[in-house]
Amino acid sequence: xxxxxxxxxxxxxxxxxxxxxxxxxxxxxxxxxxxxxxxxxxxxxxxxxxxxxxxxxxxxxxxxxxxxxxxxxxxxxxxxxxxxxxxxxxxxxxxxxxxxxxxxxxxxxxxxxxxxxxxxxxxxxxxxxxxxxxxxxxxxxxxxxxxxxxxxxxxxxxxxxxxxxxxxxxxxxxxxxxxxxxxxxxxxxxxxxxxxxxxxxxxxxxxxxxxxxxxxxxxxxxxxxxxxxxxxxxxxxxxxxxxxxxxxxxxxxxxxxxxxxxxxxxxxxxxxxxxxxxxxxxxxxxxxxxxxxxxxxxxxxxxx
Amino acid sequence: xxxxxxxxxxxxxxxxxxxxxxxxxxxxxxxxxxxxxxxxxxxxxxxxxxxxxxxxxxxxxxxxxxxxxxxxxxxxxxxxxxxxxxxxxxxxxxxxxxxxxxxxxxxxxxxxxxxxxxxxxxxxxxxxxxxxxxxxxxxxxxxxxxxxxxxxxxxxxxxxxxxxxxxxxxxxxxxxxxxxxxxxxxxxxxxxxxxxxxxxxxxxxxxxxxxxxxxxxxxxxxxxxxxxxxxxxxxxxxxxxxxxxxxxxxxxxxxxxxxxxxxxxxxxxxxxxxxxxxxxxxxxxxxxxxxxxxxxxxxxxxxxxxxxxxxxxxxxxxxxxxxxxxxxxxxxxxxxxxxxxxxxxxx
Numbered sequence: 001x002x003x004x005x006x007x008x009x010x011x012x013x014x015x016x017x018x019x020x021x022x023x024x025x026x027x028x029x030x031x032x033x034x035x036x037x038x039x040x041x042x043x044x045x046x047x048x049x050x051x052x053x054x055x056x057x058x059x060x061x062x063x064x065x066x067x068x069x070x071x072x073x074x075x076x077x078x079x080x081x082x083x084x085x086x087x088x089x090x091x092x093x094x095x096x097x098x099x100x101x102x103x104x105x106x107x108x109x110x111x112x113x114x115x116x117x118x119x120x121x122x123x124x125x126x127x128x129x130x131x132x133x134x135x136x137x138x139x140x141x142x143x144x145x146x147x148x149x150x151x152x153x154x155x156x157x158x159x160x161x162x163x164x165x166x167x168x169x170x171x172x173x174x175x176x177x178x179x180x181x182x183x184x185x186x187x188x189x190x191x192x193x194x195x196x197x198x199x200x201x202x203x204x205x206x207x208x209x210x211x212x213x214x215x216x217x218x219x220x221x222x223x224x225x226x227x228x229x230x231x232x233x234x235x236x237x238x239x240x241x242x243x244x245x246x247x248x249x250x251x252x253x254x255x256x257x258x259x260x261x262x263x264x265x266x267x268x269x270x271x272x273x274x275x276x277x278x279x280x281x282x283x284x285x286x287x288x289x290x291x292x293x294x295x296x297x298x299x300x301x302x303x304x
Numbered sequence: 305x306x307x308x309x310x311x312x313x314x315x316x317x318x319x320x321x322x323x324x325x326x327x328x329x330x331x332x333x334x335x336x337x338x339x340x341x342x343x344x345x346x347x348x349x350x351x352x353x354x355x356x357x358x359x360x361x362x363x364x365x366x367x368x369x370x371x372x373x374x375x376x377x378x379x380x381x382x383x384x385x386x387x388x389x390x391x392x393x394x395x396x397x398x399x400x401x402x403x404x405x406x407x408x409x410x411x412x413x414x415x416x417x418x419x420x421x422x423x424x425x426x427x428x429x430x431x432x433x434x435x436x437x438x439x440x441x442x443x444x445x446x447x448x449x450x451x452x453x454x455x456x457x458x459x460x461x462x463x464x465x466x467x468x469x470x471x472x473x474x475x476x477x478x479x480x481x482x483x484x485x486x487x488x489x490x491x492x493x494x495x496x497x498x499x500x501x502x503x504x505x506x507x508x509x510x511x512x513x514x515x516x517x518x519x520x521x522x523x524x525x526x527x528x529x530x531x532x533x534x535x536x537x538x539x540x541x542x543x544x545x546x547x548x549x550x551x552x553x554x555x556x557x558x559x560x561x562x563x564x565x566x567x568x569x570x571x572x573x574x575x576x577x578x579x580x581x582x583x584x585x586x587x588x589x590x591x592x593x594x595x596x597x598x599x600x601x602x603x604x605x606x607x608x609x610x611x612x613x614x615x616x617x618x619x620x621x622x623x624x625x626x627x628x629x630x631x632x633x634x635x636x637x638x639x640x641x642x643x644x645x646x647x648x649x650x651x
Contacts, residue, residue, distance in 0.1 A: 149376065150333065150376065151333075151376075156376070157488045158485075182492075187385060187462060187465060187466070188466075190385060190386065191385075191386065191462075191466055194386075195328070195329055195332065195382060195385075195386060196332055199332060222488055222492065223378065223486075223488040223489045223491070223492040223493070224378060224381065224489065224492040224493055225492070226488075226492045288491065288496070292496075
């Protein structure tokens with residue numbers, strides 16, 4: 001977490017610097033209120049909000065790459081934090097009325113912060129649309145980060161199952177095909193080059209497969225070296241053609257091992273077309289069966 | 305003869321062998337080494353230094369940490385995939401020279417305390433099939449059991465595929481129920497021939513595969529290493545629980561109580577109890593396990609009927625036998641038989 005905050009050091013110093021300086025200044029010029037004068041409900045409300053905003057700020061900085069949108073969001077929240085903070089200090093210390101800056105910090109920082117945050121969120125929206133575009137073949141219909149495979153950044157089998165289910169319920173009459181494919185002799189590769197290299201191979205093969213799919217297709221990592229592709233509104237013939245294209249793409253891909261050697265891989269793929277009476281597990285079972293036939297023939301196989 | 309054994313807190317497992325491989329798999333996934341080694345009493349330096357030894361208990365703690373850090377559910381299979389032959393001394397040398405499955409298994413069983421220290425293979429044969437049963441040896445694995453079963457079964461599957469250069473038609477039986485999540489890992493790594501809820505963890509293969517030559521092996525090299533191995537330690541070591549289990553199986557046709565075992569192991573009943581507790585198990589637990597496994601063996605492998613099995617195991621009547629069997633395995637004997645046959649093993 002700390003290493004992730006390092007690029008945002010300047011912004012954090014600015015915000016917390018202002019907050020700290022205002023605290024020192026208030027202690028300098030103001031008088032302490034007695035215990036009886038303090039309104040604890042206000043302290044809880046304003047202090048709690050200040051703490052919550054500070055946490056949001058840290059969370060945003062910790063999870064986002066540096067950039068314009070991040071700066072806007074952080075500064076927006078930062079000024080809101082300062083306003084709340086100043087409000088809270090007033091509960092403990094009485095500031096003489098001629099100290100104009102106290103009032104100014106309290107009242108002006110809040111709208112200024114909200115303005116920055118709104119502007120930031122507006123750009124964040126645009127940015128998110130752009131990111132969605134990039135993710136399209138990995139996720140479609142819904143997002144669930146717990147279902148993402150950390151190695152390939154594709155959805156896992158849980159994602160696949162839910163995706164098929166959602167497609168079935170939203171488009172009951174559409175033609176849907178499933179390609180189940182795996183790398184041939186993956187275990188031999190893994191023995192020869194070790195698990196680090198085989199992880200890298202899986203990752204790169206996933207990228208190649210992604211590049212060769214259409215915008216509406218979704219690819220998931222089923223388990224191990226097995227991947228599945230969901231094709232909507234696609235005829236059996238076209239599905240087989242896409243599977244064949246994937247096979248050719250992998251065949252022409254030369255993986256470079258850490259010693260710089262070229263290493264060629266091949267895949268086999270089973271293709272099934274589904275009908276609407278099939279449950280998700282039926283579809284997956286028949287796709288796995290098709291893959292078994294494909295494996296025997298070292299090719300792409302379309303189940304009748 | 306007095307049985308000999310090693311105990312769960314004996315430090316004899318080289319930390320830079322199997323534990324190091326597991327650690328490396330986790331480090332690649334960005335797990336901090338301090339998290340993986342938490343509670344094991346080990347430091348990262350200990351493992352890479354190459355001269356530290358750890359106990360079965362420490363190893364088990366490492367495994368239970370690993371399980372938590374790898375929620376994808378493929379860690380056990382990845383680990384198993386690269387586990388054997390490995391570089392663990394004479395045992396590994398024998399595995400990589402094994403000229404066929406039969407002798408591969410022979411080496412695996414003889415060197416089980418280094419090659420497979422937490423879950424040992426036991427090999428049985430009947431007319432048609434060879435069975436490899438996986439048994440907790442040194443201490444009760446509890447919640448890490450499925451993880452270790454996955455690892456061991458994957459390791460043997462992968463070893464036989466690598467050495468024979470072909471996928472062998474293994475079938476797999478598991479003592480536990482099918483997992484609700486991650487069944488796909490089993491499918492992809494082990495295949496479609498899976499039977500869950502069997503009461504025993506077992507791999508089955510037709511006997512014709514036992515003596516089919518493995519192209520990577522060498523009869524001469526194997527014989528030489530085997531000769532050396534049996535000269536060095538003619539008796540292979542057992543874990544403590546395994547030793548008790550073995551003794552119980554051997555005396556299954558006698559009414560045995562805890563003091564009998566204590567006498568055979570040359571210790572007082574109190575010491576035996578304490579030792580079993582240290583291994584996180586109890587006399588009753590091991591006895592139940594031994595009797596269930598013998599029952600399953602007689603029912604499924606020997607093809608006996610309920611009366612015969614009940615008689616063999618000294619039950620007074622059939623009702624008692626059925627009740628006991630259900631308590632151990634969760635199934636009645638006939639349901640168990642049916643389930644086993646459903647998977648066309650008996651054909």
